[in-house]
Amino acid sequence: RPKRFGPAAITALKGQRPIVALTAYTTPMTKLLDPHCDLLLVGDSLGMVLYGLETTVGVTLEMMIAHGQAVMRGAATACVVVDMPFGSYQESKEQAFRNAARILKETGADAVKLEGGAEMAETVSFLVTRGVPVCGHVGLMPQQVNATGYRSQGHTEGEAAKIRRDAEAIGKAGAFAVVVEGTVEPLAREITASIAVPTIGIGASPACDGQILVSDDMLGLFSDFRPRFVKRFADLAPLIAQAAEAYAEEVRSRTFPGPEHTFRRRPGAD
Numbered sequence: 001r002p003k004r005f006g007p008a009a010i011t012a013l014k015g016q017r018p019i020v021a022l023t024a025y026t027t028p029m030t031k032l033l034d035p036h037c038d039l040l041l042v043g044d045s046l047g048m049v050l051y052g053l054e055t056t057v058g059v060t061l062e063m064m065i066a067h068g069q070a071v072m073r074g075a076a077t078a079c080v081v082v083d084m085p086f087g088s089y090q091e092s093k094e095q096a097f098r099n100a101a102r103i104l105k106e107t108g109a110d111a112v113k114l115e116g117g118a119e120m121a122e123t124v125s126f127l128v129t130r131g132v133p134v135c136g137h138v139g140l141m142p143q144q145v146n147a148t149g150y151r152s153q154g155h156t157e158g159e160a161a162k163i164r165r166d167a168e169a170i171g172k173a174g175a176f177a178v179v180v181e182g183t184v185e186p187l188a189r190e191i192t193a194s195i196a197v198p199t200i201g202i203g204a205s206p207a208c209d210g211q212i213l214v215s216d217d218m219l220g221l222f223s224d225f226r227p228r229f230v231k232r233f234a235d236l237a238p239l240i241a242q243a244a245e246a247y248a249e250e251v252r253s254r255t256f257p258g259p260e261h262t263f264r265r266r267p268g269a270d
């Protein structure tokens with residue numbers, strides 16, 4: 001069994017080759033994605049994608065741990081990172097450590113990810129120096145939706161300067177990589193040039209050191225909304241709808257199950 005990528009191996013890819021990352025929430029999907037990915041993120045996007053929540057704000061630590069465990073059962077080589085959900089790390093660095101330790105101990109994942117800029121740098125440093133590898137997440141931060149809404153970032157020089165400082169603070173604090181979400185290309189390029197660890201972009205241009213997408217978005221499975229940065233590499237939703245329609249038709253017409261799906265009594269069983 002090949003060894004999984006650790007956080008340090010992800011960091012070492014900066015300047016070597018692009019980092020390939022996708023989200024994963026379940027064991028069977030993890031088995032399909034793992035051979036093609038350097039990093040799999042158990043993202044709190046599972047709140048919308050799996051649970052029908054409107055935002056990630058309602059996602060709980062228990063949900064993240066359950067799905068972290070499921071992904072770890074399927075991951076062979078990719079580095080597995082679990083999102084810390086809203087409310088599980090912002091209160092204090094001690095709260096963040098306690099909950100990050102639960103995630104690592106109960107799932108066996110390699111690292112956690114948390115959203116935030118300069119205001120979270122002290123927390124990132126506290127975790128990293130105590131044995132918790134951390135991936136940062138700057139730019140558009142979905143857990144801040146109630147404060148800021150969803151909109152692409154870095155259009156004004158003032159906003160760009162703040163996000164650049166945020167990324168630099170998280171990089172200096174010891175994050176092994178930083179997700180950059182929903183930011184204009186020049187800013188993503190500047191951040192990528194100015195921090196020592198890889199940037200993993202989502203809606204943040206080709207200038208980043210790697211890319212991540214929500215798997216269900218790029219597979220065409222989740223379509224409640226589709227941001228501009230999502231490319232559909234497959235369109236699976238119609239295939240599932242067609243299969244359900246065909247099944248319903250065969251049940252109603254009694255053509256399924258057929259003889260090949262039916263158990264007969266074993267001869268001489270009594």
Ligand code: KIV
Nearest residue numbers: 023043044045179214
């Ligand atoms: O929750 C998530 O899926 C994410 C990524 C898309 C970066 O945070």
Ligand code: NA
Nearest residue numbers: 043044045083
């Ligand atoms: Na997330």
